[in-house]
Amino acid sequence: MSEVEEEKKALIRRLLEAYATGDLDTLDELLAPDYVDHNPQPDQVPDREGFIRSVAGHESAFSDTRVTTEYQAVDGDTVISRFIMNHVHDRGEFMGMEPTGRSWETSAIVIHRIEGGRIAEEWSESSNQLEATRQRLEREKFALERVEQELQVARRIQHASLPEEVPKLEGWRISPYYRPAREVGGDFYDFIDLEDGRVGVVVGDATGKGVPAALVVTATHSMLRAVAQTLSSFSPGEILEQVNETLLARIPSNMFVTCFYAILDPASGALSYTNAGHDPPYLRSLAGEVEELRARGMPLGLMSGMSYEEGEVFLREADSVLFYSDGLVEAHDHGGKMFGFPKLRALVAEHSEERSPGNFLLDELYSFVGEGWEQEDDITLLTLRRSSSPG
Secondary structure, three states, X not given: OOHHHHHHHHHHHHHHHHHHHOOHHHHHHHEEEEEEEOOOOOOOOOEHHHHHHHHHHHHHHEEEEEEEEEEEEEEOOEEEEEEEEEEEEOOOOEOOEOOOOEEEEEEEEEEEEEEOOEEEEEEEOXXXXXXXXXXXXXXXXXXXXXXXXXXXXXXXXXXXXXXOOOOOOOOEEEEEEEEOOOOOOOEEEEEEEOHHHOEEEEEEEEOXXXXXXXXXXXXXXXXXXXXXXXXXOOOHHHHHHHHHHHHHOOOOOOOOEEEEEEEEEOOOOEEEEEEEOOOOOEEEXXXXXEEEOOOOOOOEOOOOOOOOOEEEEEOOOOOEEEEEOHHHHOOEOOOOOEOOHHHHHHXXXXXXXXXXXXXXXXXXXXXXXXXXXXXXXXXXXXXXXXXXXXX
C-alpha cells in the first residue's frame, strides 16, 4: 500500500476521532469549504456548517465516546471505512429525548471523497440507522412520558388519602410530616374520629411503588376508617383483624400493608395500640427516656385468621410518641451506610422540645446523607405530644 493511501486513511481516522471527541477545530481544518454530507441526520443541514453543528450537538448529549475503526480501503480519491462508535447518553437531549444514562453502540460504513487534502463529500448507511434510532427514541420517550403520567396519577391518589386537617385536641399537639419520593411509595397516615372523643391514629406503608401502591393505600385507608367507625369496639387489635380479612380479598397476592394503629383517649392520656408488622413508634418521656411501643402482628393482606397483640401506655405531660415509616431509617449516605434504628432512637432521646421533632430529624437526615442525595422512599413522621394535663 502506498504512502499516499495511508495518508488518506489517517485523514479519515482523524475525522472520526474529532467527531468522537467533539474537536470542532480539527473538523474545521479537515472539511473542505464546499463539503457535502449526502446522508445527513434528521434536521441537519447537509453542508459543512451543518455537519459541525451536528457534531457539537452530539458532544452536548453524549459522553465517553469512543471510535474503533475496523476496516479501511482506498479507491482513488475515496476512502471506505467501517467503524463502531460507543457512547453514553447522559449529558443532554438528543432527537427530543432526555438523557437516559444508557450506553449505545453504533456501527456504520462511510465513504469519503478527498480533494486537495481535505474531505469534500461523505456517504454513509447511517441514515437507516438514525431512523431506527429515532424510532427507538420515540418509543422510549413515549414510555417515559407514560411512566411520568402514572406517577402523577399515583401522587394525586395518595395525596387524596391524606387527612386535610390535624385534630385540635386540648392539651395535645399533633405534628405530621409527609414527603413522597419521586417514585411514589405506599406511605399513609390518618386520624379517625371515634366515640367519646377518642381519636384513632394510623401510620402505614404498602409494598411497591407508583399507581399499584397508591391504590392499595386508598383501599386500606378507606377500610380502616370504615371499620373503626362502624365497629363498636375500642380494641385496636379487633379493628386490624377485621381490616385484614377484608383487605385480603381485595389486593394483589404479592402486596401487603404494614400498619401501626393506636386509639388515643385525650382525657386520660391512655394510648392503646396494635401493630401489623410496622416499625414500632418511640415513646419519649420528659426525662429523655425512650422505649419502643411493641406489639406482635403480621402485615395486613398476607394471611387469613391473623390476631394482633395489643399494648397500652398512659402519656403524661410532655410525653411524646414518634410514629414513622422506613423511608427515614433506611436512607443511605453516599458510602452506602444506613441511617438506622439506633441513630433514630438516640436522636429521639436527645431532642429538645424547643424544636419541631420533624424538622429536627429531617435536619439530621440531610446532614447524614449529604448533598446530592436522592430520596429512595417516602418519608412519614408523625409526633403526638401531650403538652399539658387537663386542669
